[in-house]
Amino acid sequence: MAQEARCVWQARALLGEGPLWSPRQDAVYFVDIRGSRILRHGLSDDSQAGWELDDAACWLVESADGDGFIAGLRSRRVVRLRLEPGQATVAEEIARIEPDMPGNRLNDGKADRDGRLWVGSMDDAEEAPAGSFYRIDGDGSVTRVDQGYTVANGPALSPDGRTIYHTDSAARTVYAFDIGADGSLSGKRVHIRFTEADGYPDGMTCDAAGGLWIAHWDGARVSRFRPDGTLDRVIALPVSRVTSCVFAGPDLDRMFITTAAHGRDEEPLAGALFECDPGVRGLPACGFGPASR
DSSP, rough: EEEEEEEEEEOOOOTTEEEEEEEEEEEEEEEETTEEEEEEEEEOOEEEEEEEEEEEEEEEEEESSSSSSSEEETSEEEEEEETTTTEEEEEEEEOOOOOOTTTTEEEEEEEETTTTTTEEEEESOOOOOOOOEEEEESSSEEEEEEEEEEEEEEEOOOOSSEEEEEEEEGGEEEEEEEETTTEEEEEEEEEOOGGGGGEEEEEEETTTSSOOEEEEETTTTEEETTSSSOOOEEEEOSSSSSEEEEESSSEEEEEEEEEEEOTTTTTTTTTOEEEEEOOSOOOOOOOOOOGOO
């Protein structure tokens, strides 16, 4: 029987994505890509805050040196972003991705234990396999590591840091790659393939035991898959467009789930932030830059 999640914030995010647990801030941050907002939910006091952006953020990670956040923007720029009460400021541009592809945008990103970023791009119209998968090193250098994605999504890293999972949502397929010591990828293989009844695989994260948690867009749930790719358990949600999930809290034993309201006017809780008890512990988020090594 599926477990259930509870609503903690009716944020009505048009496209809530990219949840990030910040121990420094004792808060979960997430982005509303279509709403051009960054949203913050405080864990200890249930406080809520938001920032409006001219150029929508598609994902956030913390800077390893503690100086703000690193954000991937819709314009395919990767920047250092400082969030102050009522104001979001771009402090530095770190990299530009696909400057010659205005029809693309960034769509999901994570940092690894070596302080590198893993970032996907996609066709903003969600029609052509024009997206790619990139590694951004601490010095801002950009390397394309894979290509041919229509909707690149959900990088997630295994507990030992040797495997990275990446998705083409449009193809309903989650891939696995081996990560070399130099950040090179090899051994691309199909790890999980969704059926039409499953919806589309969206954002995802790994737990400390190696389980892979995947949000089901148009599938109304988050599922945990064992390291061999078999289904282990399901968290049911009262909304259909489930977008991503993150472990949070001092013990990394709480899970927060983002959702999307776009195209779901008939769902009162669409776009809300949810919480559930995952029954396992997660992995700490990594920051971008040398200080995370």
